[in-house]
Each structure stands twice: as structure tokens, then as C-alpha cells.
Amino acid sequence: MDEVKVVVAHSERATLQVGDVFLKIDSDQSNIDVEVEAMALAPVPTPEILWRKPPVLALARVPGMALGKLGEPSPASPAAWAAAGAAVRMLHDAPLPPWPGGNLDEITEHLDTECDWLVSSGTLPADLVKRNREVAEAALQPRKPAFIHGDLQITHVFVQDDEVTGIIDWSEASQGDALFDLASLTLGHEEQLPNLLAGYGTDVDLDAIRGWWSLRSLRAARWLVEHGFDPNSPGCEFDVLRARM
Template identity: 65%
Template structure:
């Protein structure tokens, strides 16, 4: 038996938690359907994902990936341009794959969510983590609304945070956290990956291929506006350097 020095809490909130025990990650999710979808998405995705060791709901055990994450919000990425391009190429493979067999979020649902979140943000200008002026919200809403148009659905990861992509040298070794995978707008994944790292967009598109940069930037605004309330209510700080509120301010 391999000795384990400690149990690390990677992330925890009232919906789910992830623990690291040596080289094993334990994902605990009370939503059985979400856990089922995550497992199926990892099985269907044509790109590297963590190896599933065992599954006994509400727990999913995954093997650790080799390498390190592409980056962290608020800090410069030390990954090479080639690694970012490789992430773009992996995304292209994912977006070209057959769609997962469950629905994604519709344009109408996205518009309704944007309306709700902006109303909340305007009513709660002083957040527990800082101040978000009304003009920042309204300006970014105008930008975000440009993504509300028909799109051809692609197999999207749905939460392609830069810390969810692992690389070893110039090679992508895997992508984690597939709980939000669904048919959706491919540009949302590109925006999620480069959120807070706009200087890496050229590198990503070098591997991915041509994409509408204005819509990617609009998805930066959309993703941040939709995320801030959830983050604040679950103990995260959207006002931390390089995070959601900084991104919104940079869009001004």
C-alpha cells in the first residue's frame, strides 16, 4: 500500500467537492445526473482526460494527470506558446467531434440568465469582495449581448478554465472537470480558456484555426457577468487580481 501524507481539499462548496489523496482525485457530487454526464463526456471526448479509477456515486475517483496547468488567473502563464497552441488544437478536435446526447443552454436561456445576473449586480453594487460600478455592468452587458445569436452547436467542455488544462512541455496531457460539457457555442470554450490571459489568444488560435475574435471577447464579458454572483455566494473572490471583475474593467 502506498503511503499518503495528507488529504488536500482542492475545491469545496455546497454543490460538490474535490479532494486529492496522493495521486488520486476524489470528486464528490450529490447530483447523480451531473456525475453521470461528466463520466460520459470524458468517455466521448476525443482528447486526453483523466483515467477513471473507480466510481461509486456520489464519488468519482480519477488518476492525476502528468504536467502542470497552463496557468492561473491573476498570474502570468509560464507555459510555452506551443503548449497554448496545442490546447487550441485539442479544442478543435473536441469541437469537431459528434455532439454529446444531452441538451445545452439555449440562446433564450442565456439571455434570461444575463438579464437576471445584471439586475442582481446592479442591485448589489457593493459586493462582499469589492465594488462593481454600474457603468462597468451596463457596458459589459452591451458587449455580452452580441453572443446572443444562432450558433452551430459544438461539443463544448463548458468550463474550460485555464487551470483545467494540463501540459507537459509543449504537449497537452489532459483536460479535467467535464461536469458542464454539453452542445454549445465553440467560441465560449475559446473565451473561457483565454479569460484573464488575452495575450495568449493568438497562440490558442494558431492551433485552433480562425475564429471570431470580437465574439470571443464578448464571451469574456458574458462569462464574467454570469459567474460573479455564484462565485461571491460560494466563497470565491471574483475581485481577486486578474479575475472576473478585473476582466470586466479591462473591457471598458
């Protein structure tokens, strides 16, 4: 008999694995609505939807392994990273989804709020926050919107035999900055950026990617702490911020 494994669980959502089936339970069904529609529109491999009965979405397991895990060396080959870059480029070149993403004013306001909290709470030194807020400014520039995944963590891209077999967790897909996806995928794995870009196949603004590394880490820190995760683990968000000093 297959065991029930808890993949992730916090106050907003949970994902359970039973054999080759993943059950996603979300308190906000609009997240699941976006996930289902984004997977239907995306021109890249995505999990098969087995059934949906709110608040549960059942998905088939994607073959292969994730590109890696934050805080650990990636076991994937340079060719696998290049394949991931090519898949992400296909997504970014696809027609835009019909719903918008966050605007720069909202992102900037949230960033500044989180920076204030990081300093006032004593979570991080003020000079570290200030430096990364300066680096983040390179990401806060208007760019032509693309179809983005919106949460393209390294654990969300699966590969096998140096090919992408599936990209998971689409609830934050939207119109947005393509460089945000590239930065999210290489967060904590900066050494893999050249391999990713070899497959992506176009020049990118490296300062903006560094800006997104800082911005994502600054914005995520409080949420991670409050939901039982540790951004101060080796190779994780706080190390990403320290690398900018």
C-alpha cells in the same frame, strides 16, 4: 503516508486529492453522469476513471501542469498554448454528445438577472455593468453547435513538453458555442489568445469571444461571491469586466 488535500470545496461539490488519486464528491449525480459519458466520448486526453461509487468518482492524476491560474501569468509556452488550441479544435470537430446545452433565451434571461443583481446590490457600478452587457450581446448569436467542454478554465487543461496530457472537469460538457470554450480558456489571459488560435487553426469571431469574456464574468460574479471566491482579485472576473471600458 499521503496527505488529504482539499482541491475545491463548497456546498455543491468537493474534490479531494490523496496522492495521485482525486475524489470528486457531487450532490447531483447527474453532473457525474455527464462527466463520465463526456470523457468517454471526447477525442482528447482525459483522466483515467479508477472507480465510481456514488456520490464519489475516483480519477487518476493527469501528468504535467495546468496551463496557468486565473489572476497569475501563465507559465506555459506559446507552443503549449497552441497545443491546447489544437486539442480544443479536435473536441469541437467531434460528433455532438447526445444531450443538449443551454439555449440562448435561457442564457440571456440569466445574464439579465445577474446584471440587475450586480447593480442593485452595489457590487459593481451601473455603467460598468451596462457596458459589459452591451459587449456580451456579440456572444448571444445563434451558431452551429459543437461538442464543448463547457467549463474550460485555464486550470482544467494540463500540458507537458508542449503537449496536452489531459483535460479535466467535464460535468458541464454539452452541445454549445465553440467560442465559449475559447473564451473560457483565455479569460484573464487575453494575451494568450493568438497562441491558442494558432493551434486552433481557423478564423474566429473575436467580438464574440470578447462578448463571452464579459458574459461569463457577469454571470459568474454572484455565484463566486456566495461560494467564498473573490472575483475582485487582481486579474480575475472584475478586472476582465473593467478591461472592456
